[in-house]
Amino acid sequence: MAARKTASTHVTLQDVAKASGFSPSTVSIVLNEAPLSRYVAAKTKEHIRKIAEEMNYHPDALARSLSKRRSQTIGVLVFDISDPFCISLLRGIERTLYPTPYLPIIMDADNRREQLERYLDLLFERRVEGVVIVANWLFGEIETLSQIQTNRIPSVVVGRDLSARAIRSVVVDNEAGGYAAVEHLYRLGHRKIAYLRGPEELDDSVRRWRGVQRFAAEVGLKIDSRLIGQIAPALDPNSGFDGGKALVGKLIEAGCVFTAVLAFDDLTALGAMRALWSAGRRVPEDCSIVGFDDVPHAELCTPGMTTLHQPMLEMGSLAMNLVLEAIAHPKTAQKDASYLHLMPPTLIKRDSTQKVLRRSRSSTRS
Numbered sequence: 001m002a003a004r005k006t007a008s009t010h011v012t013l014q015d016v017a018k019a020s021g022f023s024p025s026t027v028s029i030v031l032n033e034a035p036l037s038r039y040v041a042a043k044t045k046e047h048i049r050k051i052a053e054e055m056n057y058h059p060d061a062l063a064r065s066l067s068k069r070r071s072q073t074i075g076v077l078v079f080d081i082s083d084p085f086c087i088s089l090l091r092g093i094e095r096t097l098y099p100t101p102y103l104p105i106i107m108d109a110d111n112r113r114e115q116l117e118r119y120l121d122l123l124f125e126r127r128v129e130g131v132v133i134v135a136n137w138l139f140g141e142i143e144t145l146s147q148i149q150t151n152r153i154p155s156v157v158v159g160r161d162l163s164a165r166a167i168r169s170v171v172v173d174n175e176a177g178g179y180a181a182v183e184h185l186y187r188l189g190h191r192k193i194a195y196l197r198g199p200e201e202l203d204d205s206v207r208r209w210r211g212v213q214r215f216a217a218e219v220g221l222k223i224d225s226r227l228i229g230q231i232a233p234a235l236d237p238n239s240g241f242d243g244g245k246a247l248v249g250k251l252i253e254a255g256c257v258f259t260a261v262l263a264f265d266d267l268t269a270l271g272a273m274r275a276l277w278s279a280g281r282r283v284p285e286d287c288s289i290v291g292f293d294d295v296p297h298a299e300l301c302t303p304g305m306t307t308l309h310q311p312m313l314e315m316g317s318l319a320m321n322l323v324l325e326a327i328a329h330p331k332t333a334q335k336d337a338s339y340l341h342l343m344p345p346t347l348i349k350r351d352s353t354q355k356v357l358r359r360s361r362s363s364t365r366s
Helices: 013-020 024-031 035-039 042-054 061-068 084-097 113-125 143-151 174-187 203-219 239-253 266-278 296-300 312-328 330-335
Strands: 073-078 103-108 130-134 155-158 168-172 193-197 228-230 260-263 288-293 306-309 340-343 346-348
Touching: 013 024, 013 042, 024 035, 024 042, 073 084, 073 113, 084 103, 084 130, 084 296, 084 312, 103 113, 130 312, 155 312, 168 174, 168 312, 174 203, 174 260, 174 288, 174 306, 174 346, 193 203, 193 239, 193 266, 228 239, 239 266, 260 266, 266 288, 266 296, 312 330, 312 340
Parallel strands: 073 103, 073 130, 130 155, 155 168, 168 340, 193 228, 193 260, 260 288, 288 306
Antiparallel strands: 306 346
C-alpha cells in the first residue's frame, strides 16, 4: 500500500506516478480522463486511481487554470452581508454554483464604496470569470463598474437596475409590489392608511410608491399627505427599524387618524409595530401593518407580518445562472448586456392585517 504524505505536504502527480510504477504522462491521462485513456488497460487505470486515492491526491487547480488560462472562479460581491436581504440570495447563488467546477469568492464591502471598488479591482486582478454583485439601498453608481464593460466580464447585479449601463440586472417588480400591498389593505376596508416610504434616492422606493399611486388612482383612494413619512438614508441597513418607529411615533403624537400602515420594508414595519405597541395600540386590532421583502424576522415576530415576498432564493439562483450562461456563450451575452429581469413579488398574508373595525383606537385622536 502506498504511504500517505503528511498533511503539510502536497501530493503531486509525480508522487502518484512513482508510487504506482507508471510514467507521469500515463498517470495524467488516467486521472484527467483524457481521450487517450481509452487505450490504457482497465486494470492499469484501476491501479492508478486506487494509489491516487490512498495518497489523497488532488489535482493542482492553479496549474490547470494556468494551462487553460481560466481561473474557474466567480466573484460574489455583497454590499453588506449583514443585511437580512442577502441570506437567501447567497443561498440561491451557492446552490446553483455547487454542482459546477467554479469556486465562489465572496467579499463583503461593509457598506463602504471605496471597499467595494477595491474588492472589484482585486477580483479583476485575479481573473475571475464572472461577477455577481448583491446591492442594497446604499449601493450607488460606482465608477469602477465601468471595468466590467471594458473587460467584458460576465456580470449580474441583484437588487438594482443597472441595465441602462449594459449590466444585466435581476430585481423584484417593486411597482407591482406597492400596488399589491395597498390593494390588500383597501380590500380589507382601510381608507386611512399611513405610508412609510423608503429613502428618496432609492429607486425601489420610487417604484413602490408609483404602484401605490397607480392603485389609488384606479379606485379613487385618497392619499393624505399628512400620513406620508420618509425614511432617511443611513449606513446601517437595520436603520429602517428606528426610522419606522420614529415616523409612526410622530404620527401618534400628532393625533393623526390612520387604521393601517404600509411600510417600505419589513424592518420599517417592525419599527412601526414597536411604536404602536409602545402607545398601547394592538396589531392588527387597532392598526394593520404591511411590510415588504419577507425577511426571516417577518414570519417570526408576533403577530406574523403580512408582507410582499421577494423570491430571493430564486433571484440569487437566476443571477448565477445568467453569469454561467454568459461564460459559456460570451457572444450572446454581449448582445443581451442590457437584460433586465423583473421577478414578481407575492403577497404573504399573516396576522398583522385584518378587516378594519368601525371603532379603532388608531382612528381616534390621542
